[in-house]
Amino acid sequence: MLGDIQERFGRGHGRAWLWKEAFVAVTCEIRISMRSNGSVVMKQRLILSLVLAAVFSAGYWTARSTQSPREEMQSARTREQLVADTIVFLEEELQKADGEHDRNRSPRSWATRDALRNKLDMLRASN
Secondary structure, three states, X not given: OHHHHHHHHHOOOOHHHHHHHHHHHHHHHXXXXXXXXXXXXXXXXXXXXXXXXXXXXXHHHHHHOOOOHHHHOOOOOOHHHHHHHHHHHHHHHHHHHHHHHHHHOOHHHHXXXXXXXXXXXXXXXHO
């Protein structure tokens, strides 16, 4: 059953669909356990299933949260390093745009080159 769910999820179903299917699978397992086992085993499986459902639910809502720990973590790189890297990137892109403009002389290549120059100038001015 797990393989089928993973295969269908891989074909493009969303996270909500995946969690719904996981809930249905856990519910089915509880029903099967209730029919085939004694009451002690049934209680143990019910508790285990509820705990698993709670853990998966917490994981799902944590992943959807806008304040997840991965977003709050500060980058090891400083702002100055990011700006310097961006300047290098824009300079490289500007060189490519200059080469394209020299070859094509089209309005589009001129606009691209001009936009890159403006971004580079603004970034240098803010630094």
